[in-house]
Amino acid sequence: MGTPSTDYRIYGAELSPYSVKVRSYCRYKSIAHEWINRDMSRMKEFQALAKLPLIPLVLTPDEDVWQDSTPILEKMEARFSTPSIHPEDGVLNFISVLLEEFGDEWGNKMMFHYRWARDVDQISAANRLAASNMPEAGAEELVGISKMIRERMSGRAYFVGSSPETAEQIETSFKETMGLLEAHLANRAYLLGGRPCFGDFGLWAQVYEAWTDPTPKAVLEADFPAVVAWVARMLDPKEEGDFEDWAQLSGTLMPLLREQVGANFLPWSAANAAALESGAETFTVELKGQPYSQQPQKYHGRSLKVLREKYHAVRENRALAEVLREAGCLEWLS
Ligand SMILES: N[C@@H](CCC(=O)N[C@@H](CS)C(=O)NCC(=O)O)C(=O)O
Incomplete structure (x- = not known):
């Protein structure tokens, strides 16, 4: 599980909106945090922590696991209340x-x-997701992974x-x-x-x-x-x-x-x-x-x-x- 840390650890990905939302919040509040790109090399450790197969996942310094960006921000806000993101009015x-x-x-x-609607966007996102998930993979392997991701994700737009x-x-x-x-x-x-x-x-x-x-x-x-x-x-x-x-x-x-x-x-x-x-x-x-x-x-x-x-x-x-x-x-x- 890595070395104990006094930082909050955010398991996320650059292409995950809910992950960058939590990262932006931590940056704003100057909360000491480690951004962990949840690639294949970190998947086992992520799965051991996760109750849901979703990012972002926050591991707190006291080893609590938080998921779902809205309650994550609310729990963070209870600990780091100034400057507040909630207006008094x-x-x-x-x-x-x-x-x-x-x-x-x-x-x-x-x-x-x-x-996921058009070829140009599907290809761009699938290529970036492939590289993000498998940073060690070679160019040829990435082409195959990207194709798989593109097929799977464009089918999900319907959802x-x-x-x-x-x-x-x-x-x-x-x-x-x-x-x-x-x-x-x-x-x-x-x-x-x-x-x-x-x-x-x-x-x-x-x-x-x-x-x-x-x-x-x-x-x-x-x-x-x-x-x-x-x-x-x-x-x-x-x-x-x-x-x-x-x-x-x-x-x-x-x-x-x-x-x-x-x-x-x-x-x-x-x-x-x-x-x-x-x-x-x-x-x-x-x-x-x-x-x-x-x-x-x-x-x-x-x-x-x-x-x-x-x-x-x-x-x-x-x-x-x-x-x-x-x-x-x-x-x-x-
Ligand atoms: N309501 C959740 C949604 C989280 C979510 O849908 N995460 C997506 C990425 S943005 C996910 O983890 N999908 C599965 C995966 O990437 O493995 C939140 O606000 O955190």
């Missing part, structure tokens, strides 16, 4: 939680779709709802989200102002990964310079100032909440959860006036439940309820 605090979830779930769908029928809706949502973020980030370093919040880590990780894939990278580089600057900034985020208040943020943040979180992500997530409950094999939901169909995704049912519990705990906050109602989010959370 109740409205901003919940918006940050909502954006983290939006990134993890809807952002991941957009990223994963682009990564996140990517299909020829949904491609246009997913890509439109990505471009619209980037446009809304561009306007919002034009005058500020992070989503809520001068320092990153919980939401930055979740949403950034997916956009960062998209920026490494040829097709979405071209989209980002062509039209969204402020988003690209945020992508670079969040690799190693620094505290540059305080959070702003809702009055300063709402002009460009409300459109993102309304047009993407309230109009795409939450109705999709609620329909997904309902389909899981009824045992349906596929579900169709109307998003922005167009039918969208996919097979239900298990993990998302649980994470919507957790989000609803988090909202339930702050439901007495009238200012928050008003913002969420205006954003078309409230009905999906209560």
Whole structure:
């Protein structure tokens, strides 16, 4: 298991959004950590620790094993509380939680779709994954591994709802989200102002990964310079100032909440959860006036439940309820 360490150890991979999310957080908090690329040479040691075959996995200095990036950040935050990633203001605090979830779930769908939908992106990602998993392999061996990865992963795009029928809706949502973020980030370093919040880590990780894939990278580089600057900034985020208040943020943040979180992500997530409950094999939901169909995704049912519990705990906050109602989010959370 290696030598005992006083550092947190993150088993992850550069192509795993949830892994780089945890790494970005540790860098921001100056938490002593070791980034362990979970390649084949570390697989046995990873498997001996893992309860789920998923990265990131954090091994704490007291040898606790943590998995799942959202609770990992929450547990870290309990230990490394300043500068806090949770605004004191109740409205901003919940918006940050909502954006983290939006990134993890809807952002991941957009990223994963682009990564595995077209030949050029499939080949790029499969080559990088092969090299990351087998750093010792020779060129010829890597070609074979890359082919295997490409075949396996492009077949999995379907699980996140990517299909020829949904491609246009997913890509439109990505471009619209980037446009809304561009306007919002034009005058500020992070989503809520001068320092990153919980939401930055979740949403950034997916956009960062998209920026490494040829097709979405071209989209980002062509039209969204402020988003690209945020992508670079969040690799190693620094505290540059305080959070702003809702009055300063709402002009460009409300459109993102309304047009993407309230109009795409939450109705999709609620329909997904309902389909899981009824045992349906596929579900169709109307998003922005167009039918969208996919097979239900298990993990998302649980994470919507957790989000609803988090909202339930702050439901007495009238200012928050008003913002969420205006954003078309409230009905999906209560
Ligand atoms: N909800 C989990 C998702 C973790 C996850 O889906 N990890 C992917 C990579 S991004 C994974 O480990 N897939 C299997 C593998 O790479 O072996 C989290 O936030 O940590």
